[in-house]
Amino acid sequence: MPETAEKTEEKKDQQNGSEAGDAKTQAKTAEFSEAAATDSDGTAGGSIDILLDVDIAVTVAIGQTEIPVRKLLQLRPGSVLKLDKSIDEPVDLFLKDTRFATGDIVVVDDQFAVRIKQILGLGNSASK
Numbered sequence: 001m002p003e004t005a006e007k008t009e010e011k012k013d014q015q016n017g018s019e020a021g022d023a024k025t026q027a028k029t030a031e032f033s034e035a036a037a038t039d040s041d042g043t044a045g046g047s048i049d050i051l052l053d054v055d056i057a058v059t060v061a062i063g064q065t066e067i068p069v070r071k072l073l074q075l076r077p078g079s080v081l082k083l084d085k086s087i088d089e090p091v092d093l094f095l096k097d098t099r100f101a102t103g104d105i106v107v108v109d110d111q112f113a114v115r116i117k118q119i120l121g122l123g124n125s126a127s128k
Contacts, residue, residue: 059094060114062105090117 063083075081085091090102091114103114 056095060103060105061092061094063091 063085092099093101102118103116106113106115
């Protein structure tokens with residue numbers, strides 16, 4: 001029976017130790033191995049060739065407007081929303097939420113198209 005009492009005491013000590021450990025968490029320094037350098041043959045790292053054939057969505061904004069929800073709910077086929085730009089102003093081209101260019105709306109083969117007027121630099125790109 002004394003062995004059973006000792007085991008019970010060990011379990012209590014372990015439980016008390018884990019409770020104390022929960023109260024104070026010790027931080028340890030992580031050690032990482034150095035990453036191996038790769039060759040410049042396009043197999044890893046520096047090559048962006050893999051991105052050159054990726055499609056990316058371009059959004060063309062011809063204008064915008066704000067209307068109350070009440071008016072929005074009243075819209076039907078044939079309703080007209082007046083936008084904030086005149087017909088002579090250039091449209092804005094966006095990649096995600098970043099404006100990267102301006103252009104003019106044109107028609108090509110009975111479809112709308114955009115003729116690029118200006119590519120904006122980082123200082124000129126205004127997010128909307």
